Amino acid sequence: MATRKRVAVVGTGTVGSQAAWRLASRGAEVVAYDRFAPGHDRSAAGGETRVFRSVQTDDGRYVPLVRRADTLWGRLQAETGRELRRLTGSMFMGPADDPEMRTVMDVIAEHGLAHEVVGADVMAKRFPQFRLDEGDLAVLDPRAGFVRPELTVQTAARRAEELGARIRRYTPVREVSPVAGGGVRIRTDADVERFDAAVVTPGPWVGDLLPDLPWRVDVYRAISAWFLPEDDHRAGAERPAFIRMGDTHFYGIPSPDGLSVKLGLSQAHHRLVDDPNRLNRTVSPEELETFTAMVRRYLPGLNPDPVRLSAYMEGYTGSTRPLVGPLPDCDDVILLAGFSGQGFKLSPALGDIAADLALEGRTSQPIDFISTLDRATA
Numbered sequence: 001m002a003t004r005k006r007v008a009v010v011g012t013g014t015v016g017s018q019a020a021w022r023l024a025s026r027g028a029e030v031v032a033y034d035r036f037a038p039g040h041d042r043s044a045a046g047g048e049t050r051v052f053r054s055v056q057t058d059d060g061r062y063v064p065l066v067r068r069a070d071t072l073w074g075r076l077q078a079e080t081g082r083e084l085r086r087l088t089g090s091m092f093m094g095p096a097d098d099p100e101m102r103t104v105m106d107v108i109a110e111h112g113l114a115h116e117v118v119g120a121d122v123m124a125k126r127f128p129q130f131r132l133d134e135g136d137l138a139v140l141d142p143r144a145g146f147v148r149p150e151l152t153v154q155t156a157a158r159r160a161e162e163l164g165a166r167i168r169r170y171t172p173v174r175e176v177s178p179v180a181g182g183g184v185r186i187r188t189d190a191d192v193e194r195f196d197a198a199v200v201t202p203g204p205w206v207g208d209l210l211p212d213l214p215w216r217v218d219v220y221r222a223i224s225a226w227f228l229p230e231d232d233h234r235a236g237a238e239r240p241a242f243i244r245m246g247d248t249h250f251y252g253i254p255s256p257d258g259l260s261v262k263l264g265l266s267q268a269h270h271r272l273v274d275d276p277n278r279l280n281r282t283v284s285p286e287e288l289e290t291f292t293a294m295v296r297r298y299l300p301g302l303n304p305d306p307v308r309l310s311a312y313m314e315g316y317t318g319s320t321r322p323l324v325g326p327l328p329d330c331d332d333v334i335l336l337a338g339f340s341g342q343g344f345k346l347s348p349a350l351g352d353i354a355a356d357l358a359l360e361g362r363t364s365q366p367i368d369f370i371s372t373l374d375r376a377t378a
């Protein structure tokens with residue numbers, strides 16, 4: 001009989017909590033560590049909502065991974081009875097000749113994705129909350145909506161515990177090191193433990209934990225702002241998530257309260273974070289001005305004074321393609337990091353891929369384009 005593999009998971013945030021669930025589901029003995037506790041709000045996950053969408057704006061190679069994630073979102077919901085995701089649709093808006101909009105249409109055509117092109121008349125009647133510019137295209141992705149980050153992380157972590165995983169809360173891992181002849185050693189302030197493999201998902205702390213990583217991951221601070229409609233009618237009966245592309249680039253997500261909308265900005269507006277332990281969570285009036293201008297121009301039904309603000313941080317690679325796979329000097333250490341603003345929707349699939357790599361050394365999911373194998377350094 002095959003022996004049960006012992007696998008460490010370092011970081012029980014977005015991807016680590018899913019990895020713990022998938023590993024425990026597949027019979028591994030799992031010990032997971034977090035410097036805080038599942039569902040905390042000091043890292044990349046939090047702020048009530050994240051977008052889930054089937055249509056991709058930058059690279060169609062994510063589509064099969066999103067499909068796998070879609071299936072696993074359903075499975076985690078079914079296993080736990082929690083509403084982790086709500087499918088509201090997602091609207092893509094921008095100049096028809098914008099490169100990102102072209103990618104949207106190419107990805108839809110290449111993968112045969114469900115969609116609806118929404119003309120200006122229909123837009124005004126069905127979606128009065130959005131204003132289009134002359135020459136804009138609007139496309140609705142119906143297999144899209146929002147997921148709940150805090151609830152998802154806690155639910156995946158709890159499900160992993162129900163399946164036998166142990167989570168060491170408030171236990172920062174100080175070192176992950178390969179053992180000669182195979183396996184991995186995990187050092188905390190309290191002890192050193194040995195495992196067959198480790199899944200390492202430290203989010204913005206990847207540079208702290210793995211200072212010799214041959215790939216660069218820069219940490220950025222990303223802010224969000226919540227707005228209320230001026231009146232309930234103008235909020236729109238249908239409330240899809242949305243992304244505006246072109247010169248003015250931002251996205252919005254309907255809140256679970258059924259009324260407010262959370263807006264977020266593209267990477268160009270994010271600020272570098274020198275030290276993930278000292279994230280500046282105060283949003284300045286100058287930063288707010290960016291949101292106010294966008295609301296006034298494109299979201300006529302919203303009151304431009306925000307009712308809530310937040311700051312989180314995320315690791316970005318130079319190419320924005322995440323790092324998924326073994327470390328160069330150790331096949332037993334599986335790294336998943338640098339999600340560059342798109343990790344949440346994919347997280348159940350990423351957790352499953354982590355389990356494949358830690359337990360079997362390979363995965364059938366098409367990850368060549370994000371794999372650490374044969375990846376150039378820097």
Ligand SMILES: Cc1cc2nc3c(=O)[nH]c(=O)nc-3n(C[C@H](O)[C@H](O)[C@H](O)COP(=O)(O)OP(=O)(O)OC[C@H]3O[C@@H](n4cnc5c(N)ncnc54)[C@H](O)[C@@H]3O)c2cc1C
Nearest residue numbers: 011013014015034035043044051173203205339343344345
């Ligand atoms: C404002 C914002 C909006 C976003 N919007 C979207 C969106 O709409 N859709 C989407 O798909 N993605 C979105 N993203 C991206 C997505 O949220 C991230 O890609 C994802 O959360 C990253 O997950 P992670 O597991 O790498 O990091 P995290 O979720 O931050 O998890 C890392 C965990 O590791 C722990 N940890 C770190 N170091 C150690 C250590 N040494 N020992 C023990 N534990 C440790 C941390 O405490 C943390 O719990 C957004 C990101 C931000 C910041």
